Amino acid sequence: MPTRAHLIGGLMFLVAAAAAPVLPDWIASLVTIALANALVVLGLIVLWRAGLVSFGQALYYCIGAYTVALLARWTGFTDAVGLVLLGGIGAGIVAALVGALLARYREIFFAMLSLALSMILYGVLVKTESLGSTDGFTVATPTFFGYPLHGQTLGLFLYWLTLVVDAIAAVLVSAYFRCVVGALAAPIRDNEIRVEFLGVSVSGIIHAKVVIAGVLGGLGGALAALSIGHVDPNMAYWTTSGSFVFVTILAGAGSVAAAFIGSLVFEAVRSIAFDVMPSLWQMTLGSVLLLTILFLPEGLGSLAGRLHLRSGQK
Amino acid sequence: MMASRNGPILSVQNLEKTFGSLVAARDITISVPAEQTIGVIGANGAGKTTFINMITGHLTPTRGSIFFEDREITGKPSREITRLGISRSFQVAQVFPTLNVFDNMCIAAAIARRKRGLIGGITTPVHSSAAVAEAEAAIDLFQIRRYRDTPASTLPQGVRKLLDIGMAVVGSPRLLLLDEPTSGISIEEKFDLMSVVMSALKSRKITVLFVEHDMEIVARFADRVLAFYDGTVIADGTPHDTLDNPRVQEFISGVRLKPTAAGMGHA
Numbered sequence: 029m030p031t032r033a034h035l036i037g038g039l040m041f042l043v044a045a046a047a048a049p050v051l052p053d054w055i056a057s058l059v060t061i062a063l064a065n066a067l068v069v070l071g072l073i074v075l076w077r078a079g080l081v082s083f084g085q086a087l088y089y090c091i092g093a094y095t096v097a098l099l100a101r102w103t104g105f106t107d108a109v110g111l112v113l114l115g116g117i118g119a120g121i122v123a124a125l126v127g128a129l130l131a132r133y134r135e136i137f138f139a140m141l142s143l144a145l146s147m148i149l150y151g152v153l154v155k156t157e158s159l160g161s162t163d164g165f166t167v168a169t170p171t172f173f174g175y176p177l178h179g180q181t182l183g184l185f186l187y188w189l190t191l192v193v194d195a196i197a198a199v200l201v202s203a204y205f206r207c208v209v210g211a212l213a214a215p216i217r218d219n220e221i222r223v224e225f226l227g228v229s230v231s232g233i234i235h236a237k238v239v240i241a242g243v244l245g246g247l248g249g250a251l252a253a254l255s256i257g258h259v260d261p262n263m264a265y266w267t268t269s270g271s272f273v274f275v276t277i278l279a280g281a282g283s284v285a286a287a288f289i290g291s292l293v294f295e296a297v298r299s300i301a302f303d304v305m306p307s308l309w310q311m312t313l314g315s316v317l318l319l320t321i322l323f324l325p326e327g328l329g330s331l332a333g334r335l336h337l338r339s340g341q342k
Numbered sequence: 343m344m345a346s347r348n349g350p351i352l353s354v355q356n357l358e359k360t361f362g363s364l365v366a367a368r369d370i371t372i373s374v375p376a377e378q379t380i381g382v383i384g385a386n387g388a389g390k391t392t393f394i395n396m397i398t399g400h401l402t403p404t405r406g407s408i409f410f411e412d413r414e415i416t417g418k419p420s421r422e423i424t425r426l427g428i429s430r431s432f433q434v435a436q437v438f439p440t441l442n443v444f445d446n447m448c449i450a451a452a453i454a455r456r457k458r459g460l461i462g463g464i465t466t467p468v469h470s471s472a473a474v475a476e477a478e479a480a481i482d483l484f485q486i487r488r489y490r491d492t493p494a495s496t497l498p499q500g501v502r503k504l505l506d507i508g509m510a511v512v513g514s515p516r517l518l519l520l521d522e523p524t525s526g527i528s529i530e531e532k533f534d535l536m537s538v539v540m541s542a543l544k545s546r547k548i549t550v551l552f553v554e555h556d557m558e559i560v561a562r563f564a565d566r567v568l569a570f571y572d573g574t575v576i577a578d579g580t581p582h583d584t585l586d587n588p589r590v591q592e593f594i595s596g597v598r599l600k601p602t603a604a605g606m607g608h609a
Contacts, residue, residue, distance in 0.1 A: 206468060207467055208456045208463050208467070208468050210468075225510075226424065
């Protein structure tokens with residue numbers, strides 16, 4: 029059933045889609061990357077609600093990216109939509125495998141184990157010279173339903189593709205949050221014993237959440253790989269995972285929209301900070317995070333709720 | 343529903359549980375007819391909780407068998423036993439502290455109503471009209487309506503206990519095991535709490551086994567009393583008979599508690 033949030037989300041989607049052709053190139057590509065990364069953040073929110081923090085989402089991001097790059101390189105399959113789907117599936121399979129292990133851990137152990145797994149992939153990629161080692165390699169130019177596109181048009185279509193994948197993910201994840209197993213996030217964080225005694229397998233649900241987050245991470249990585257046109261092992265490095273966690277704290281886990289707002293704000297602040305003071309941009313980002321934690325402990329996503337409340341009181 | 347059934351709802355034969363050389367339960371054989379309310383008494387370490395844990399699948403018996411409605415459940419995992427219709431509440435109330443009373447009830451009701459399997463969990467909404475209706479009904483049944491929107495972490499102890507039991511009841515169990523429902527409750531509140539619980543369970547026709555240390559509560563609310571000592575049942579009968587049993591008085595209740603002193607009539 030369509031809610032107000034769906035309506036606003038749909039409107040935002042249309043505005044963002046319609047604005048694409050008139051946006052300056054650099055903004056369009058910035059937004060594309062931000063929206064691709066937002067998928068990873070959305071996955072982190074799924075875990076976050078159950079009290080789990082993954083410091084290794086870059087694992088799935090990197091798997092998604094390398095799946096796209098390798099498929100295009102080895103098989104010559106370059107269809108953008110197909111590649112992105114396969115990137116998500118590839119990461120989902122990896123998540124299903126490592127999830128069996130991860131679902132047994134909580135808190136810092138979950139965070140550290142996920143970090144370790146992503147660093148294993150990083151280590152393997154760095155040592156693999158046939159895949160360009162630390163330099164990575166270039167992703168073949170994607171096609172759309174058989175049509176080769178170049179330059180601005182390609183950028184435009186990738187922007188739209190990212191937007192569509194985001195919209196589908198947002199609708200599905202918000203439906204997930206309203207179903208029984210999706211709503212079992214706060215209960216699991218609160219009291220696993222009770223959940224078990226209500227007749228539900230906690231580790232089964234956490235495993236499913238790891239897979240959902242993995243698929244989202246893979247889709248994000250696949251879209252980013254196509255958009256950037258290049259993959260390298262840094263996509264699996266812990267600082268990449270860290271920046272996703274950073275955005276999640278900035279965004280807050282209150283809503284699905286928070287992932288997109290947070291990711292866009294993060295990319296905007298980073299670009300502006302880099303432009304204005306190239307040597308101090310990390311400090312600017314840090315200050316933004318600090319201010320968010322101090323004044324908006326539930327993240328930027330909670331701003332929308334506050335405004336809504338205030339206008340309701342008038 | 344099951345009204346036509348005549349056999350016992352729960353039947354336990356020669357149940358035994360050992361931990362190494364320690365015998366935690368031995369030789370327990372009982373049969374429980376549907377809709378009976380059974381009080382379980384015994385000193386700490388007498389095997390009451392071990393007994394309950396074996397029925398709910400938390401512990402696997404070393405020997406013996408457990409039948410629930412003619413189906414053997416010995417050693418089955420606790421989740422499966424819950425699905426078959428046995429629920430439990432806890433000595434320390436197990437609720438979701440950050441959720442309010444309604445959400446606690448609703449999630450429990452939604453879980454009980456979900457379709458089986460992964461797909462069932464995804465296609466069942468948490469706020470389905472059936473789950474919401476059952477949650478609201480349970481809130482009224484346990485008389486905690488004025489706490490409906492209060493987070494569970496700030497509830498008074500007694501209300502939290504009621505919520506805990508309510509969450510077990512919305513799953514529509516046919517057998518409910520209450521592990522010390524009145525522990526941590528002041529003496530003045532105990533009777534009111536038990537009255538609410540017992541009338542709620544009676545109205546739902548639920549068979550109840552409750553562990554209790556307060557002999558007055560047992561005498562007042564149980565149809566039948568099981569006395570545990572040293573891992574086994576030393577007395578099993580009406581509250582009057584069991585509490586009058588000299589061995590029960592020696593080992594559990596103490597001789598000072600005479601049935602007349604407990605305020606029991608000779609019904």
